Amino acid sequence: xxxxxxxxxxxxxxxxxxxxxxxxxxxxxxxxxxxxxxxxxxxxxxxxxxxxxxxxxxxxxxxxxxxxxxxxxxxxxxxxxxxxxxxxxxxxxxxxxxxxxxxxxxxxxxxxxxxxxxxxxxxxxxxxxxxxxxxxxxxxxxxxxxxxxxxxxxxxxxxxxxxxxxxxxxxxxxxxxxxxxxxxxxxxxxxxxxxxxxxxxxxxxxxxxxxxxxxxxxxxxxxxxxxxxxxxxxxxxxxxxxxxxxxx
Numbered sequence: 373x374x375x376x377x378x379x380x381x382x383x384x385x386x387x388x389x390x391x392x393x394x395x396x397x398x399x400x401x402x403x404x405x406x407x408x409x410x411x412x413x414x415x416x417x418x419x420x421x422x423x424x425x426x427x428x429x430x431x432x433x434x435x436x437x438x439x440x441x442x443x444x445x446x447x448x449x450x451x452x453x454x455x456x457x458x459x460x461x462x463x464x465x466x467x468x469x470x471x472x473x474x475x476x477x478x479x480x481x482x483x484x485x486x487x488x489x490x491x492x493x494x495x496x497x498x499x500x501x502x503x504x505x506x507x508x509x510x511x512x513x514x515x516x517x518x519x520x521x522x523x524x525x526x527x528x529x530x531x532x533x534x535x536x537x538x539x540x541x542x543x544x545x546x547x548x549x550x551x552x553x554x555x556x557x558x559x560x561x562x563x564x565x566x567x568x569x570x571x572x573x574x575x576x577x578x579x580x581x582x583x584x585x586x587x588x589x590x591x592x593x594x595x596x597x598x599x600x601x602x603x604x605x606x607x608x609x610x611x612x613x614x615x616x617x618x619x620x
Contacts, residue, residue: 379504384619385560386500387538387553387581389571390511390521393591394493394608395528398485406484407431410477411458418470422462430461439514443575446549448540451479451517482516482524489528492608497533499612508556509534510569512576513541536560547573548580556586568615578602589614 391397408428415422434457441447449457455474456466464470501507509530513521518539525531536559540546543555557564564585571577572591578599581588589611590596592604603614 382504385562385567386505387508387510387556387569392572395487398487403481403485407481430458434458442546446546448546496608496611507534509537512546517541547576550584553584587618
């Protein structure tokens, strides 16, 4: 990676969220439907013919519960543990071969959602680099581990923009935990008070960053209420100016 050019942000690190900030969540219904179909197929092949709706209920319930815990507490449930929870909810034994097989559709289902770039993402990131900022992608993962997340980055030509990437599955904890932002500062070789985090979630991105001692910018296309003193942007082409103002 070529060092960022000198500029008004040359002593700053800009940490940027992925989902909902740089890329869309895609078609979540298609993602869920594919995961359920693949689970049903695998379970049938392993001799488990479950009543209609039981697989769907177990998958969706565990997904919702683990996502809520992550957002509120920063817990990072391992993907294997998520699959095991689903099997437990179906009242099935935790057969290692079965879990190993189900891990593939569980971790790759997000690709069926076909997440897309949010308009202005590339231009905004390169504008920050041209202003001298060091860029770190900072993303929570749940069913989608860092290895699959990197495939999505590659698909959208985002990998080369960032100096570092920090995924919660690698850290073992998730935003809003302070440890995630410490990992950002450590990866970039700076202090927390020289990090500006940009994201779309008040809980995980904004409050998480501020409580860790960083600065924050809210990507707020829907006009949600914004905490006092936090700059908000409604489109990504406003990111550079908002970060500059936050650092001044």
